[in-house]
Amino acid sequence: MRVGVLTGGGDCPGLNAVIRAVVRRGVTEYGYEFVGFRDGWKGPLEGLTMELGIAEVRGILPRGGTILGSSRTNPVKIDGGIARIKDNLASLGIDALIAIGGEDTLGVATTLTAQGLQVVGVPKTIDNDLNATDYTFGFDTAVTIATEAIDRLHTTAESHHRILICEVMGRHAGWIALHSGMAGGANVILIPEVPFDLDQVVGWVESRFKATYAPIICIAEGALPKDGQLVTKDATLDAFGHVKLSGIGEWLAQELESRTGHEARTTVLGHIQRGGTPTAFDRVLATRFGLNAIAAVKDGAWGTMVALQGTDIVRVPLQDATRSLKTVPPARYEEACAFFG
Numbered sequence: 369m370r371v372g373v374l375t376g377g378g379d380c381p382g383l384n385a386v387i388r389a390v391v392r393r394g395v396t397e398y399g400y401e402f403v404g405f406r407d408g409w410k411g412p413l414e415g416l417t418m419e420l421g422i423a424e425v426r427g428i429l430p431r432g433g434t435i436l437g438s439s440r441t442n443p444v445k446i447d448g449g450i451a452r453i454k455d456n457l458a459s460l461g462i463d464a465l466i467a468i469g470g471e472d473t474l475g476v477a478t479t480l481t482a483q484g485l486q487v488v489g490v491p492k493t494i495d496n497d498l499n500a501t502d503y504t505f506g507f508d509t510a511v512t513i514a515t516e517a518i519d520r521l522h523t524t525a526e527s528h529h530r531i532l533i534c535e536v537m538g539r540h541a542g543w544i545a546l547h548s549g550m551a552g553g554a555n556v557i558l559i560p561e562v563p564f565d566l567d568q569v570v571g572w573v574e575s576r577f578k579a580t581y582a583p584i585i586c587i588a589e590g591a592l593p594k595d596g597q598l599v600t601k602d603a604t605l606d607a608f609g610h611v612k613l614s615g616i617g618e619w620l621a622q623e624l625e626s627r628t629g630h631e632a633r634t635t636v637l638g639h640i641q642r643g644g645t646p647t648a649f650d651r652v653l654a655t656r657f658g659l660n661a662i663a664a665v666k667d668g669a670w671g672t673m674v675a676l677q678g679t680d681i682v683r684v685p686l687q688d689a690t691r692s693l694k695t696v697p698p699a700r701y702e703e704a705c706a707f708f709g
Contacts, residue, residue: 370401371665372462373420375434376408376441376473380492381646382505382654384428384435386468389658391425398666403460408439408469409476412453413446417460429651432644442472444479454485464665468492470504471690474673478686481671488664489673489686490657494642497541497693500684501675505654510537510641511547517637518552518584525582531573531624531632535617537641538588541695544641549586550704556583557704558620560590561696569620570627572709577630587617656681 373390375383387404394400404420405411418424418436428435443449457465464486467477470493477487491498494510514536525532534554536544542559549557556572558564569585576583621632646654653676660674660681672683 369398369463369665370403370461371662372403372405372412372457372460372465373436374405374408374411374465374467374469375436375438375492376467376469376476377438377492378440378470378494378642379433379438380494380506380642381432381509381644382650383433383438383468383492384425384431385646385651385654386490386492386505386658386661387420387435388425388428389655390466390662391420391422393659394662394665395422398662400662400665403462404436407437408441408473409443409453410439410441411436412456412465413441413443413449415456415460429655430645432642432646440472442476444476450479450483453480454483457485464488464670466490466661466665470495471498471693474498474686475690478671478690481686486665486668486670487686488661488669489689490661491673491675491689494544495538495541496543497695498689499692499694500673500688502678503653503676505646505650505657506642507543508649508653509644509647510544511551512647513641513644514544514548514586514637515551517635517640518548518554518586521584521635522553525584529577529582529630531583531585531621531628531630533585533587533617533621533624533632533634535587535589535634535636537637539590540693542588542591542701543696545586545588545591546696546700546704550707552584552586553707554584554586555581556585556587556708557701558585558587558591559696559701560588560592562698562701563592563594563596566593566623566627570624573624573628573630575709577628585620587620589616591616
C-alpha cells in the first residue's frame with residue numbers, strides 16, 4: 369500500500385512525532401510506502417511531494433514544527449480543488465491519506481471521505497478544542513510555555529507594583545488560558561466562553577493591590593468584554609474565514625491603567641506557545657496517535673480519527689471531531705474563579 373501523509377494548519381509541537389510513528393510502524397510492520405505531501409492541503413492540490421521513509425524521520429522526535437511544512441490552504445474554496453486532489457492522488461498511486469490537523473484540516477478530510485477517498489485523521493491543535501478527544505498533542509507544550517511566562521511575570525509585577533497581563537492563544541476556547549492561569553497562579557483568568565465585566569476585573573485588581581501583591585491577568589486572545597467585540601489585528605480573513613486576533617491584552621491594559629491609576633503592561637506570547645521542543649507528554653501522545661493512525665489504515669477504518677479517551681487511543685468518526693468545538697465548561701471556569709482577586 370502507498371500512503372500519503374500531510375500536516376495542515378498552524379505548526380504544533382509533536383507533529384514530527386506523529387510522522388515518525390506512522391512511518392516507522394508502517395514500513396517495518398506493514399511494508400507500506402509513504403509519500404509526504406508538502407505544505408498542508410497545498411501538497412495534494414498541486415502535487416507537491418517529498419520522500420518519506422525511515423531515513424527521513426530519523427531524529428525528528430524532539431523537533432518542533434513539521435518536516436512536511438504546513439499552510440492554511442483550503443481546497444474546498446478553490447474551484448475544482450477537490451477534483452484536482454483526487455486526480456493527483458490517483459496519478460501518484462496513493463491508496464490512502466493520513467491528515468494531521470485541527471478543525472479546518474480535518475473538515476477538509478471529512479469532505480474528501482464523503483467523496484470516496486480513503487482518509488484517516490489525527491487531531492492536532494494547541495487550543496485543545498477538538499471534540500471527541502480528551503486532549504490534543506501540542507496543548508501540554510503550550511500550557512507549559514505559558515505557565516513559565518506567568519511564573520516569570522510574577523517577579524516583575526511585584527518588584528514594580530504593576531498590573532501585568534499575559535495574552536495567550538485561544539480564539540473560541542480558553543483551555544490554554546485556564547490551565548496556564550491556574551498553574552501559574554494568575555489572579556484573573558479571562559476566556560472566550562465567559563464575556564468579562566470590566567468593572568469586576570477592576571475590583572479584582574484593586575483587591576490584589578490592597579493585599580500588597582501585584583496582579584497577574586491571563587487572558588485568551590478571543591476573550592471579550594460584555595457588550596463588546598473581538599479585538600482583531602486587521603480586517604483580513606484566512607482561507608477558512610478566520611479573522612486575525614491580536615490586541616485584547618493591550619486594550620485591557622489601557623483600560624485598567626486609566627481606571628486604577630496603576631501601570632499596566634501586556635506580554636503577548638503569540639507563536640512562542642507553539643514553537644520549539646514538545647514536552648514529554650506531547651511526544652508520547654503524538655507517537656501513540658501515529659502508531660494507531662497507521663493501524664487504522666491497515667484495518668481500512670476510513671473516515672475515522674484517532675482520539676484519546678481516558679488513557680486509551682480509540683477511533684471516532686471524523687465528523688464527530690469537527691461538528692462543534694470543545695469549549696471550557698462553566699464548572700471548570702468556576703473552579704478557577706475561587707482564586708480571582
